[in-house]
Amino acid sequence: MASNQGQSRRRQSQQDLGDKTPSRKGKKPLPEPTHIGHFFVILVLKICRMILFIDTSVKIGVYLMGVMVGSVICDLFKVPNSYFSDKRNVFNQYFVKLGWGWTIVLLGTYVALTSWVYCHGRWLAVRRHLMRLVVATIQWYVCVNVFRQIENVVGMCTATEHTNRDDCIADGKGWLGFDISGHVFLLMHNLLTISEEVKTYKDWRKLGVMLEDEDLESKRKVSAQEIAETKKLYKELTPYIKAVFVAIAFLSVIWEFMLLMSVVYRFHTLPQKVTAAFVAIMCWFVSYRLFYRSDVEWLPCPPGKTKLEYMKIE
Incomplete structure (x- = not known):
């Protein structure tokens, strides 16, 4: 009898302890450990x-x-020569x-990849996005050739018998003209175009979440x-x-570094560099x-334009 009572007390005690144990019901499970490769990608x-x-x-x-500022410093102080002051350096020649x-x-x-996604694989819509790069290419080609024409028109050779820049340089003479910096223009044109185009990736995760919305068909009027x-x-x-996004970021760092090198070394004068910068900004604005x-x-339409409207178009 005493033994039965002891067992009953022990069962009651265990039940009481169980009631006092904090309940884990309703708590989210712990996330799985992040793989080192996944962490590196993030x-x-x-x-x-x-x-x-x-x-x-x-x-x-x-x-x-x-x-x-870089051009002023370059004009006031002689920047020590380095590998990058030589126009034949690898970055200048091959990049x-x-x-x-x-x-x-x-x-x-x-x-092409991003617009193919948010334009539902419709070529006509994707083409409008790719046309922006056609416009940017035309801007680059026209501006560079106009720069050369300006230099030819306003310049003069150190030898009076030459009136053409190419003939003057071929004869070993010097050409004195307003040589708008093609490097500064090109690098800024590249950087500003990249800055606008990659905005479509800023809300890329939001697009993925949006596509899981069961009411998306009625909210965005898509089939x-x-x-x-x-x-x-x-x-x-x-x-x-x-x-590709990572590769573009790497390329942007190279362009910014080479822009700095083009500014601090005496490849062009301050007015020539500033003029090139303003032309690049004008191309971006227009x-x-x-x-x-x-x-x-x-x-052409703005980057990210789609019926899904997953990003804000500035």
């Missing part, structure tokens, strides 16, 4: 976002101020001289087929988009702040 993308997502207006102010080619390849790939196609493309192409705002279907 870190790299975070750094790239910090590099590329600085507001374009802020970048313009920094670049313009850098060109002015800057081919600068628009590098930019157009990476940006073209990026714009179920378009949503399904976009979800499929988003899943398939996002890894490639991330890779295209991204005026021309691309048109609603005409066969003209």
Whole structure:
């Protein structure tokens, strides 16, 4: 009898202890440990976002101020020669001289992939986004050739028998003219174009979350087929988009560094560099702040324009 009572007390005691134990019901499970490779990818993308997502207006102010201050310092003080003061350095020969080619390849790939996703794989819509790069290419080609024409018209050779720049230089003489810095223009043109185009990745995660919304069809006036196609493309192409995004960030760092080198060394005078910078800014303003705002279907549209409206278009 006593034994039964003891067992009953022990069971009661265990039950009381169980009642006092904090309940774990309703608590979220702990997340699984992050793989080192996944952590590295997150870190790299975070750094790239910090590099590329600085507001374009802020970048313009920094670049313009850098060109002015750097040029003044260059004119007042002789900057010690280095590897980068030689125009034949590797970065100048294989990156800057081919600068628009590098930019157009990476940006073209990026714009094609991202717009293919948020335009539901519709070529006509994607084409409007790619046309922005065609406009940027035309701007680069026209401006560089106009710079050469200006130098030819206003310049003169140290030998009076030559009236053409190419003939003058071929004869070993010096040509004195207003040589607007093609390097400064090209590098700023590259950087400002990149800054505008990569904005479509800023809310890329938001697009992924939006595609899971069951009411998206009624909210954005898109068909179920378009949503399904976009979800499929988003899943398939996002890894490639991330890779290109990282490559563009790396290229932007190179362009900013080479812009600094072009400013601090005596390749051009202060007015020539500042003029080139203002021309690059004018090209950016005319295209991204005026021309691309048109609603005409066969003209280029702003980056990220889509029926999904997943990002704010400035």
